[in-house]
Amino acid sequence: xxxxxxxxxxxxxxxxxxxxxxxxxxxxxxxxxxxxxxxxxxxxxxxxxxxxxxxxxxxxxxxxxxxxxxxxxxxxxxxxxxxxxxxxxxxxxxxxxxxxxxxxxxxxxxxxxxxxxxxxxxxxxxxxxxxxxxxxxxxxxxxxxxxxxxxxxxxxxxxxxxxxxxxxxxxxxxxxxxxxxxxxxxxxxxxxxxxxxxxxxxxxxxxxxxxxxxxxxxxxxxxxxxxxxxxxxxxxxxxxxxxxxxxxxxxxxxxxxxxxxxxxxxxxxxxxxxxxxxxxxxxxxxxx
Amino acid sequence: xxxxxxxxxxxxxxxxxxxxxxxxxxxxxxxxxxxxxxxxxxxxxxxxxxxxxxxxxxxxxxxxxxxxxxxxxxxxxxxxxxxxxxxxxxxxxxxxxxxxxxxxxxxxxxxxxxxxxxxxxxxxxxxxxxxxxxxxxxxxxxxxxxxxxxxxxxxxxxxxxxxxxxxxxxxxxxxxxxxxxxxxxxxxxxxxxxxxxxxxxxxxxxxxxxxxxxxxxxxxxxxxxxxxxxxxxxxxxxxxxxxxxxxxxxxxxxxxxxxxxxxxxxxxxxxxxxxxxxxxxxxxxxxx
Numbered sequence: 001x002x003x004x005x006x007x008x009x010x011x012x013x014x015x016x017x018x019x020x021x022x023x024x025x026x027x028x029x030x031x032x033x034x035x036x037x038x039x040x041x042x043x044x045x046x047x048x049x050x051x052x053x054x055x056x057x058x059x060x061x062x063x064x065x066x067x068x069x070x071x072x073x074x075x076x077x078x079x080x081x082x083x084x085x086x087x088x089x090x091x092x093x094x095x096x097x098x099x100x101x102x103x104x105x106x107x108x109x110x111x112x113x114x115x116x117x118x119x120x121x122x123x124x125x126x127x128x129x130x131x132x133x134x135x136x137x138x139x140x141x142x143x144x145x146x147x148x149x150x151x152x153x154x155x156x157x158x159x160x161x162x163x164x165x166x167x168x169x170x171x172x173x174x175x176x177x178x179x180x181x182x183x184x185x186x187x188x189x190x191x192x193x194x195x196x197x198x199x200x201x202x203x204x205x206x207x208x209x210x211x212x213x214x215x216x217x218x219x220x221x222x223x224x225x226x227x228x229x230x231x232x233x234x235x236x237x238x239x240x241x242x243x244x245x246x247x248x249x250x251x252x253x254x255x256x257x258x259x260x261x262x263x264x265x266x267x268x269x270x271x272x273x274x275x276x277x278x279x280x281x282x283x284x285x286x287x288x
Numbered sequence: 289x290x291x292x293x294x295x296x297x298x299x300x301x302x303x304x305x306x307x308x309x310x311x312x313x314x315x316x317x318x319x320x321x322x323x324x325x326x327x328x329x330x331x332x333x334x335x336x337x338x339x340x341x342x343x344x345x346x347x348x349x350x351x352x353x354x355x356x357x358x359x360x361x362x363x364x365x366x367x368x369x370x371x372x373x374x375x376x377x378x379x380x381x382x383x384x385x386x387x388x389x390x391x392x393x394x395x396x397x398x399x400x401x402x403x404x405x406x407x408x409x410x411x412x413x414x415x416x417x418x419x420x421x422x423x424x425x426x427x428x429x430x431x432x433x434x435x436x437x438x439x440x441x442x443x444x445x446x447x448x449x450x451x452x453x454x455x456x457x458x459x460x461x462x463x464x465x466x467x468x469x470x471x472x473x474x475x476x477x478x479x480x481x482x483x484x485x486x487x488x489x490x491x492x493x494x495x496x497x498x499x500x501x502x503x504x505x506x507x508x509x510x511x512x513x514x515x516x517x518x519x520x521x522x523x524x525x526x527x528x529x530x531x532x533x534x535x536x537x538x539x540x541x542x543x544x545x546x547x548x549x550x551x552x553x554x555x556x557x558x559x560x561x562x563x564x565x566x567x568x569x570x571x572x573x574x575x576x
Contacts, residue, residue: 073576185556185565251569258546259556268473268547277473281539281575288361288571 001208005127006080006105008212012219013078013107017043017064019223020071020111023230027070030234033114041068043076048273052083059083063276067283070118070234074111075279080104094199095132103129106137107219108263110280111226116246117236119143119150119192119229120253122280123222124263125215133202135211139222140177140194141229144249145242150229151192157225158195161217165210173197183256190256250282257281289496290391293415294368296500297395300507301366304397305331305352307511308359311518315358318522321402329356331364336561340371347371351564355571358406358522362399363567368392382487383420391417394425395507396551398568399514404534405524407431407438407479407517408541410568411510412551413503421490423499427510428465428482429517432537433530438517439480445513446483449505453498461485471544478544538570545569 024040043064052058061079068074082103085093090100106126113120125137141154155174162169173195181190195218202208257264257280267277312328331352340346349367356362370391373381378388394414401408413425429442443462450457461483469478483506490496545552545568555565 067576185562247572254542254573254575255546255566258543259553265547274473278543278575283576284535284572284574285542286572287542287566287569288355 001127001133001202001212002080002103002105002129005212005215006078008216008219009078009080009105009107009125012216012223013062013064013076015223016076016109017066019227020066020074020076023227023234024066024068024070026231027234030070031115031237032069033072036069036072036114037067041066041071046275048276050081050273053086054084056083061273061276063279065279068114070114070230072112072114073283074109075276076107076109077276077279078105078107079273079276093130094134094201095130099131101130108276108280112250112282113230113234115234115236116144116238116242117147117233119146119233120250120282121226122191123219123226125218127212127215133208134198135200135202135215136198137215137218138173138177138180138194138196139218139225140181140191140196142191142249142253144246146192147233150233153229154192154194154225157221158218161214161221162195164217165214169197169214170195181256183252183260185259186252186255188252190253244286247282247284247286248288250285251287254281254285289415289421289490289500290368290393290417293500294366294393296504296507297366297368297393297413300504300511301350301352301364301395303511304364305354307515308354308362308364308399311515311522312354312356312358314519315356315522318358319403319525320357321360324357324360324402325355327357329354329359334563336564338369338561341374342372344371349561349564351567353567356402358402358518360400360402361571362397363564364395364397365564365567366393366395367561367564381416381418382422382489383418387419389418396564396568400538400570401518401522403522403524404432404526404530405435405521407434407521408538408570409514410479411507411514413506415500415503421496422486423488423490423503424486425503425506426461426465426468426482426484427506427513428469428479428484430479430537430541432534434480435521438521441517442480442482442513445509446506449502449509450483452505453502457485457502458483469544471540471548473547474540474543476540478541532574535570535572535574536576538573539575542569542573 043066046063049060050058059081064076066074084100090096108124111121120142123139159170177194177196180196200211331354334351337348338346347369352364354362372388373384378384396412399409408430411427447458465482465484468484488499
């Protein structure tokens with residue numbers, strides 16, 4: 001299970017990076033920022049390793065970062081980590097209360113786009129093993145200037161992936177997304193929704209196969225949903241007012257990630273790979 | 289005590305705003321950003337009121353915000369608030385464990401400067417009353433491009449204010465500052481130090497007078513220390529590389545405030561005045 005899931009996340013990473021580089025090729029003449037690179041962006045890959053809390057080797061990951069003309073900054077990270085949770089944290093994780101050993105593998109992606117008409121996007125799926133095993137993940141769209149057409153198309157692909165597996169998935173996971181990605185102090189949603197799910201438990205081989213298939217379909221749905229939205233918007237002209245609106249929206253995005261996001265806050269407070277964790281932060285943001 | 293402290297914070301606010309506006313006048317020909325206003329900046333004042341946790345009126349405050357040519361964004365806030373702490377929070381506050389009623393008055397200031405050679409700065413002092421009463425506060429310098437001369441001058445004024453009151457103040461409060469304003473996930477200090485103090489308790493009139501006098505002197509030291517640093521640096525030429533270094537440094541500053549700062553996190557999570565709390569965030573920042 002560990003090898004199959006890790007292999008899938010790696011293969012998905014390769015396909016996403018290829019799809020995003022293809023969009024850079026297509027967008028070579030789209031309106032770009034003054035400081036954009038002269039040609040289409042390409043991903044730079046950086047591997048990292050971690051030492052576990054216990055002092056033993058703890059796995060690692062690969063960051064893929066692209067600063068392009070269409071993608072102002074996009075990070076696509078995979079990681080496969082293992083070891084023992086710190087005692088305090090173990091108490092909060094299902095199945096780790098008695099035995100703090102864990103294994104986790106996953107993919108995490110955040111794209112901040114140069115053109116204010118192209119929405120930012122987040123996608124993350126993961127497989128965790130303690131004395132229990134489960135899948136979690138999600139994807140949500142984060143436009144500074146929302147367009148009903150894009151939101152509908154993004155939701156439709158995720159809903160189709162959900163509906164193929166369980167009739168409750170879409171109503172439950174789309175509501176969970178709206179609840180999770182909410183900026184309480186601003187009393188507003190971070191984005192326009194998608195799905196968020198966690199603790200899809202795998203007590204046996206059959207449930208593992210079912211939830212792994214669902215998690216793969218979330219990745220496939222993302223790959224079908226996002227590139228057409230980029231393609232539709234990346235050539236739209238924009239001016240300083242739209243760019244300013246984008247930068248202010250990104251301030252809210254940074255607020256959410258630094259104040260509320262469970263993965264970010266936990267990672268920062270417990271010595272995770274800072275560069276990988278904070279790859280989600282926007283290349284430029286304004287609070288003015 | 290409540291009236292005298294609140295009056296002092298208000299008067300200090302007025303003097304700081306006047307001093308900063310004078311720097312805007314002096315810096316009328318300093319190198320400015322393309323989007324800087326055509327003339328010297330002036331503070332805009334906005335009053336706000338709050339409803340207490342208990343539902344009763346809970347006081348309020350005034351934000352003074354200036355977006356100028358020398359000061360890219362500076363907020364000088366005063367507030368005088370009272371009511372009852374929420375039950376969970378009351379447990380964490382000295383003297384509120386049994387009786388959740390409180391009164392708090394203070395001044396809070398953060399300045400983000402247009403010129404990367406001028407350090408940003410933070411200053412905050414406050415008086416709290418529960419069944420106990422105490423002063424707290426501090427000031428620290430936050431340069432993107434540190435200069436030994438500026439750091440020394442800033443420290444010297446604060447040290448003099450400390451030394452005039454107690455030989456332990458400077459060693460204790462400067463160490464507390466270094467410890468508090470530390471970005472753990474980056475393993476680096478946010479700035480170059482200053483002082484941080486809290487729980488200067490006032491069990492009787494004599495200790496109140498002593499700690500109030502110290503807190504006033506911190507304000508006076510700030511007023512003596514910061515404007516000369518601005519004056520010395522604001523006309524220095526700078527280019528895109530220095531500006532970029534400033535914007536990246538401000539990303540770290542935003543990380544500290546959103547992840548670690550006690551006042552920010554508590555305020556955001558418990559429904560404080562969001563505009564006033566987040567006035568500390570930089571007008572522009574980069575993570576690239």
